[in-house]
Amino acid sequence: MTTRTPRPKPALDGVAAAGRALAILSAFRKGDRHLSLAVLSDRTGLVKSTIMRLAISLEAQGFLARTPEGAYRLDAELLRLGSIYRDAFGLEAHVLPVLEALVARTGETAGFYVRHGERRLCLFRVDSPHLLRMHVRPGETLPMDDSATAQVLRAFGRRPLPAKARAMALPAWTSGATDPDTASLAMPVFGPGPDLAGALMLSGPISRMDARRAEAAKPLLREAAAGLTRALGGEAPAALSDAAA
Structure with missing residues (x-):
């Protein structure tokens, strides 16, 4: 009888980070062309430094993009x-x-x-x-x-x-x-x-x-x-x- 090796559970930090990243994407509403860091912080309840850190990963994956004014907009990966x-x-x-x-x-x-x-x-x-x-x-x-x-x-x-x-x-x-x-x-x-x-x-x-x-x-x-x-x-x-x- 083969003994199955239990799958390791994802680190809680990773789960929390994923949830926060999704919260940033979900903060966008119909009609939003872009959102400032302040608006994202207000809508998600996350501090600005956390949003900026997660936004780097979201930008790298094509989910977010920065405008010349420093605001954020949804990017092509979501399309x-x-x-x-x-x-x-x-x-x-x-x-x-x-x-x-x-x-x-x-x-x-x-x-x-x-x-x-x-x-x-x-x-x-x-x-x-x-x-x-x-x-x-x-x-x-x-x-x-x-x-x-x-x-x-x-x-x-x-x-x-x-x-x-x-x-x-x-x-x-x-x-x-x-x-x-x-x-x-x-x-x-x-x-x-x-x-x-x-x-x-x-x-x-x-x-x-x-x-x-x-x-x-x-x-x-x-x-x-x-x-x-x-x-x-x-x-x-x-x-x-x-x-x-």
Whole structure:
């Protein structure tokens, strides 16, 4: 009979340090771009010297980054883990069929974007069969400019919803905001629960997606976003129905 060697228990100091490091990450709330050392200390109850010591390890692992002013912001390793979580949750399995259906029905490019700091990140994309289209690959980022997609991410990513979001006509449509020859439509998608999951968008050259054709595509995008929200267990704000009507 083989005698098992008992696994050594982790040192209490190590457990405590891990708990404090997680407390620092958990101190960030929706809408926080960066936090000062003083705010982190206030939210975690940790002394500043402890936060600074743990932040060195968190920075080395890509969880935190320092701003030029000396504040802290969340870094890319959390995005990587978030992407793994999304895959585990089955986001891709829900989103890609919706994008494929939109492309089949409209002939234009469909994509799904999330906000990444001061940029918007293309998570999923299905290209138009037309050769003339804007070329963006999943994983690429674009600025949070005045495009329909950026407007939706900016407006609906906050709680409570700002007045601008409640008054926004949906789907949002812009022409020439990111690229002078490209127009786009965008709708918010929610889930799980009331949180913004991302922005569902259609884009095409202005020569094909003018105001008349964009108007014809709006009901399709609205229907697709509502179906995706339901599939993700989401709950669109009541104000959204009024704004979209």
